[in-house]
Amino acid sequence: MTPRRIIFAVMIMALCMGALPLSAQDDGVSMTMWVRNIGDQVQELVDAWNDRGGSQIQLTVIPPNEFVTKMGAAIAAGESPDIASIDLIYAPAFAAAGQLLDITDWVDALPYADDLLPAHSELGTYEGRKYAVPFLIEGSFIIYNKGLFEAAGLDPETPPTTWDEMLEAARAITAIDDETYGYYFAGACAGCNAFTYLPFIWASGGDVLSDDYNAATIASDPIVREALEYYRTMWEEGLIPESASIDDGSSFVSAFGTGTIGMAGTGAFGINTYRNDHPDLELGAFHIPGKEGGASSFGGGDVIAIGSGTQHPQEAWAFLEWMMSDETQLEHYAARNRTTVRVSMLENEYSQDDPLVLTAASALAVGKSPYSLVYNDLFNDPNGPWLEMIQIAILDGDIEGALQLGQDRFTQIIEG
Amino acid sequence: MTFGLGSLSWEQRRKLTGLLFVLPTVLFVTVFFIIPLAMTVFMSFHDWPLIGEQSWIGTTNYTELANDRQFLKSLDFTFRYTLFVTPPIFILGFILASLVRHQIRFIGIYRTIFFLPVVIGLGVSSLIWVWMLDQRVGIFNKMLLDLDLIAKPQLFLAKPATAMNVIILSVVWKTVGFTMILLLAGLQSIPDELYESADVDGAGYFRKLFYITLPLMRRTIALALILSVIGSVLAFDQFYIITRGGPRNSTISIVYWIFNNSFTYWKMGYGSAMSIVLLGILVALSSIQYYVLRERV
Incomplete structure (x- = not known):
């Protein structure tokens, strides 16, 4: 075998080996998700979701100051993500521009629909329709x-x-x-x-x-x-x-x-x-x-929405629903000193002995978010x-x- | 091999060959300049949000420009910046070109060192300057403190004047090598015989500079100045990265303001109108420079 043929054979083998994990991943749907860079919480959450098998999420972290600009440009170019974690105060603008999927029916069908944090839910609503649900909760x-x-x-x-x-x-x-x-x-x-x-x-x-x-x-x-x-x-x-x-x-x-x-x-x-x-x-x-x-x-943080151009609305909603579930809220939010998206869970077994977490959670009671x-x-x-x-x-x-x-x-x- | 062109006359073939030679350039210019320019003009007559529906609004975007306080402020700032940054780039570029003109030992290394900052992207060089200007870990404060020139670390970006000065310093460092190369080419194109004749006639350095060097470099100087002025009027990266337009919005260049309107405020139509006005200003400025520095027979 000539050196040229050896190189060719090695390249073919490398390509085949590289293709194996891809074939395995193709069993599930792959979705894109964008989030502004505010800590590692979202990466942990997405990793936990991906570890469950099934549909996978590729997370892209955007510098906070550039999120709106990049999101706007991506939408204009027809390359918006399947799921977007948006600074809640921008949600009305994106919803008004028709770039978020109307998820009113899905949200209303949740047994805990009324338990979602009201300020964040309000900013996820535009002209009576729901486009986003609470995701990252920050009260100053x-x-x-x-x-x-x-x-x-x-x-x-x-x-x-x-x-x-x-x-x-x-x-x-x-x-x-x-x-x-x-x-x-x-x-x-x-x-x-x-x-x-x-x-x-x-x-x-x-x-x-x-x-x-x-x-x-x-x-x-x-x-x-x-x-x-x-x-x-x-x-x-x-x-x-x-x-x-x-x-x-x-x-x-x-x-x-x-x-x-x-x-x-x-x-x-x-x-x-x-x-x-x-x-x-x-x-x-x-x-x-x-x-x-x-x-x-200031009732800040992010709401999470599904892009109106997504090819995988069901899978995207499955992630949102899993994120809001009792188990995820307790094990991935409360257990990690993070404020839950559900009012009834703000005080929980993890927060009771932690005055800082309690202050952060109770700040939401006096919180306000400009619409x-x-x-x-x-x-x-x-x-x-x-x-x-x-x-x-x-x-x-x-x-x-x-x-x-x-x-x-x-x-x-x-x-x- | 005739390619089926056997029926064409020599003259027709010559024209076709010429057309084929310029075709790639024509295509390139059409796709990357003419079409985007036409699109920008078209957009400038619309209310064109980055996302959402567009609507025709005639010349409203242009009439609004006159009442845009920041647009006028940015124009003023950009011209002042251009005025302050062009002379040091040109003078320093000329001095460096004169220094590296002659074939002496290691001249290639000197030329490379002076030219090196040019090959770094402006975004990357701006980030390097952000680090160098930092009050805690920046090298400038460290040097000034060690030399006892300052008593405590300085916040170079806290005041409009110092912010402007450090931006000018960073841009001179970044671009002077390019001007040096342009002027070096001009300098080397002047025949040595002219200087030898001047030496025989007893001309000194300045007499040779003003009567031989500068007049014969008129075209090169025009090119270097036009490129430098265009680059300065279109300045964006350094302000976006180093000062973010601050302090107190005192360093928002005109392209920065166009970027803000187009992508931060999602007003693409308004941004397009500003771009067209800026294009007109640049054409006028370049024409004036070219006219002033034209070859006189």
Whole structure:
């Protein structure tokens, strides 16, 4: 046999061997699923589904800031995924554009249809029809470092309940040494501030949008100004590290993990991250307070939907149904310190002894999620009015200019 | 072998041969420029969301441009950026070309080193700069701290002026090698006899530069400047990756704004209208440059 023939024979054998697993996989349907990159929870879930045999899911993880852009472009190119885990506030826009499969009949037939988390279910509904169900549940809250509270002479078991109490705590923690700061926010991250800053306004009875979400109330609502002044005070007094001004979200979670930050906004995703990566930190959590008390939270996370162009709607729905089932919710959500998609299961055998998980779950009770077809343009766009307003007010100190700019640009976007 | 063309005259065959030679280029330009351009013009007269139904709206997209505060701000920023970035690229490119012009030992290595950043993709080089500018692990802060030039790590991207400066620095580093190669070709095309004659006449360096080198490099300079200006007006990657348009939306270039409208706000029709206006601006700018730097007989 000549060397050329040997190479040819080896290539044929390699091709045959490579084809074997493919033939085996062909027994089940293969589906594509997209998710934005918010931790490893979805990969674990998909692995568990694939291990059961039958239809398989190929997971593609998209950077969070680029999800809407890539999803829109993929839909326009006719290459949308079979299943998509979508930031819940974008669900109405995708449903309105006819890109999600109407799953109303399937959802209504579920014995626990009324038990699905209402805020997420509402955002999965468009003009009375259901297009998505709750998938990843995130209610924002404040996480705090009990060790730093103690070092600052504060009671670590009595977290702040008002803006002033938070401010005093931040001052005391910052006074510990030059490397320690009372508070942290990602100053160049639009979405992070919708998630953790808007609730300060809501908890005080204010809002940046009218009740029907069709008008901006930035200039007319005095609470918005006070909330900007509140953060500005913390920034001016140096209670927040200077590096926060350029954090586009990449240090949103990790900054608190350094152990030099007293308090920071976060979501349920933070609990496992901090516990796994920084086991030495002693953690506490409290709801985002209003000016004089009260609490609020941004009901965030993802809903999951089936693409209207899928060739495998039955198989895709089977995955969604399995995901919402009692067993999956208990073993793959609750057991891993994640908030369940079912109201009746929020408190479960795993969460009862865990104050952080309980705070994350109870945050949803005071949670709110704006329903707007232009949410991305208003709040999440890194070049949008929400972030520009925050930066001009808090970092530059021009609160008057920021309010006017926010009001004008919000109005312009809402009116199209 | 006649291919059935035996009945054609020599003149007809010559024309057909010429046509066949240019056909690949014509096809390439048609598929990748003429058709997309026609499509962009067509889209610019529509309300054309990225997903969903399109509708004809006439010239509305164009009239809206005049009231788009960010569009005007981005145009202003892009022109300022072009104005600031072009001279250093050209002057440094010229100096480097002059340095590597003569055949000295290891000249190939020097030329390669200067040209190396050009072969890196702009996206990759931008990511490298993000890392180098970082206040915790970046090499710039480390060097400046070690040299006692700064007291604490600097946030280079926190202020509009410094953000613009570091972007200019990164782009000069990335593109100067290309300008150097262009100008080197121009320099090497000038006959040595001219310089020898000038030497005999007692001309100094600057006299030779202004009376021999620059006039004879007019075409090359025009090409280098036109390419540099077009590249700067179309700048996107470095702003998208290094500054993300910040701080306070102060570094949103015009192509960045077109991208945002088309893919973030899903307004493809509006983005198309802006693209057509930008194309017109580029044609005008290039024409002016070409006219100013044309060969004078």
